[in-house]
Structure formats: C-alpha cells, structure tokens
Amino acid sequence: MVTASSTAYGVAAATPDPEIPMLTIEDLGILRSVDDSPGGGVVVTITPTYSGCPAMREISADVQARLRRAGFERVTVATQLAPPWSTDWITAEGHRKLAEAGIAPPSAAPSRTGPIPVTLGHPASPPCPRCDSPDTRLTAQFSATACKSLHRCDACGEPFEAVKAL
C-alpha cells in the first residue's frame, strides 16, 4: 500500500543540503524518519550534525516547502538528538558524491568507550580526492564549515576539504 508517508519520504529525502548541495539530507544521514501524523499530515524527523549547525533551520524550511509543493499541506518537522549523529551516518552514496565533488569523505568515526584520550598533534590526513595520492597533510583543523577540515595534497599540489570523522 502506498501511504502518504512513503511518498513523502521520497520527497523529503531528495532535499539538498544547503551547505553541501550535491548531497541530499538522506545521503548525509540527517533524515531520520517520515511518519504519518495521527491527526493527518506527515511528521519529518531530522537530526542536527553539530549542535550549532546553522543549516538545520534552512533544511527544515526546505523540507516543508518541497512537501507543500508535492501536495502535502500539513507538514511538521521534528528534531531528534539521540542517538547523536556521527559521520558514520553518511551513506555509501554520500561518500561517493563527496569524493566526486572534491571533498574527501570521512573515515570511520572513532569508537567511544571510556574516557576519550587526548590527541596531541594532527590526526591522519585522508587520501587526495583528486589524484588519490596518500601524500597529503592537514593545513587547518576547521574549514569553511564546522564539519570540514582543510588539507593539501603534496603530489598534485591542490588544496582540498575533508569531512571530519567524528
């Protein structure tokens, strides 16, 4: 049976991320669920990447606008904090699109059991998304957005961004 929410899921899932528009919110693992609301309409549940991510409100507005255009009149966007988002929520398709856009996809997020040990010095730098060389270095721990770091490839000389593994 085709329910309202299953159609709505496809519409919501195709919403592009405002900061990395080549990826959808489904690719990024931001979209948690789309459900039929008991009183009619649909409830879209999203999760923030970072506590202060300014894109969350934009994503919420975009999802509502897309669903309204698709004929859903009553749309509620809800937040879900637990379990917290990590880069492990980015799908395989998300990884592929990031690399295609010249952004190094994240490695597996560090597992968190017990106190988190302090890391001195810089974390490992990912392979270059343009030439695949492993000969890269971190130039800044933060880039234009909180979720990315800045690197340089010593083989091809190009700077590139990487999604931080968190």
Add this chain to the structure above:
Amino acid sequence: MGTDHDNPYDLLAEDHDEGQRWAFGTGFTDPLAGIDTSVPDGLDAGALARYSLALGDDALIYSHRLQQWVAGLPELEEETAVANIALDLLGQARMLLARAGGILGQTEDQLAFFREEKEFRNVRLAEHADRDFAELVVRLLMFSAWRLALFEALSSAADPVLAAIAAKGVNELAYHRDYAASWVVRLGDGTDLSHAKTQAALDTLWPLLAELFRPDPDAFAAVDPGGFDAVLDTVFAAAGLDRPTTAALAPDTSGRAGRDGVHTEAMGYILAELQSVARAYPDATW
C-alpha cells in the same frame, strides 16, 4: 517570485520559500522542536532547570568571549577554528537554555537577553577576557577538558533530554580540547617567548580552575578530578609547562561564586554588549 527582487527586505522575513534565502541562520526555531521535554517522574524539575541553565550560561558566555576574538586572530585558519568552536558552544547553549526555559516557562531569548548579571550562573572561567592567543588556547584547554569529561558523564543522566544534549556535545568538545591542546604544545614547546607567554597564561588562569570542581547540589553528574588532571598533565608534559601552584580565586565572603550569580568585573561588560540590541528593541524578531 519576481517581486521579491524589488524589495530585498522581503527576503528577511521569517519564512520564505526554498531558494529565496539571503543568508543561513536567519529566523530561529525551537532547537528542541518535536522532542518529548516532559520531566521524568521523580526528578527535581527545579534542580534540572537550574543545572541546565548553568551549563547553558557557561556555553553562552564562553561563546561570546570567543566571538569577540573573530577578526583579531593571528591567522585565517584560527579565525575559522575559533568561530566554529564559538558556534558549537552557542548551539549547546541554545539547547540547554531551551531545556531550562521549558521548565521555567521562558524562551531561550528571554533567558539570554533579559536576565541580570546576578541571575547568570556561569563559572567565572567562562567570562575571563583573554589578553593574548596563549590565554585563549590555555583557557580553552581547561574549559573543554572539564566540559568534555562532564558531558561524557551526563550522557547517562537521569533526564533523557539533558543526556541527549550532552551526548551530542561530546564529539564537539573532544575536537575543541584537542585543538586547544595541540596549540598549547606548539606554544609551550616553541620559542622562549611563546613558552614564557604560555606559562604566564597558565599561571593567570589557574586560580579560576578550582571553581569548576565546587560541589553543586543541582548537578546531575560530576567530573572525576583525577581523570581531568591526567589529561592536563599529559599536555603539560608534552608542552614543557609547569603545573601552577597559584591559589584558587576564592568565593565571596558568603561562599558564593559564579554558579550563585557572583561574577568578576568582566561579566557586566559582556552582558552590556550581548544584551544591548535585544533590550533596545525588545519586540524585534530574528
């Protein structure tokens, strides 16, 4: 859609259609929208509100101090780093103030912009004005190492909302702490001048540390001082810095400190700047 271009101020309106935004982050929505914020049976709602407010105030005031550095940092890379750390803390502040405000019947904006100095419950370390970059990174190391340990403990707190906010913040704080730690090592283990400035920063800030470990009857979790000391000692050893012996900044004569609304002189100036626009235009929306 064409008429929007005739008046760019239309685009500033709270709700506009996709593709018509003028900037990210305009307009605000409840950061806890759709989350079940009922207080579980058996929990002291008053203590939960006071504690959420205290942790929210730490983040709000600390974030403001970091924002004041933006456009004054030594390199572009540090501009983006400090701005992003300030943004993370502001996000934590919004969720915590919303948690407290939901119980107290106030909005996050009312709590941020319309309380007086004595009603703010942040620790005094959060309000310190860093005099140089060494103080910025040393203070951030102390604050984020403590807050990370606290948020790890709070991730299993009895209140599921507070626990989720804390669990969300753990990854962010781990990154802040490691950013600060790597700079403390570079400066402490750098030139004679950078070493001297970093040791001086540590000696200056050390008196503000003890307050973080004062017993708090409202607390939902506590930091193990041994684990915290081990983190700092690891960094100090790599940086060649000496653990200071300066005395703690005492509470006032009644035994009150930041959590009780007793602040340093710096706090009034922070609030004057932070609250001026909201108080001048109390009906404004953003």
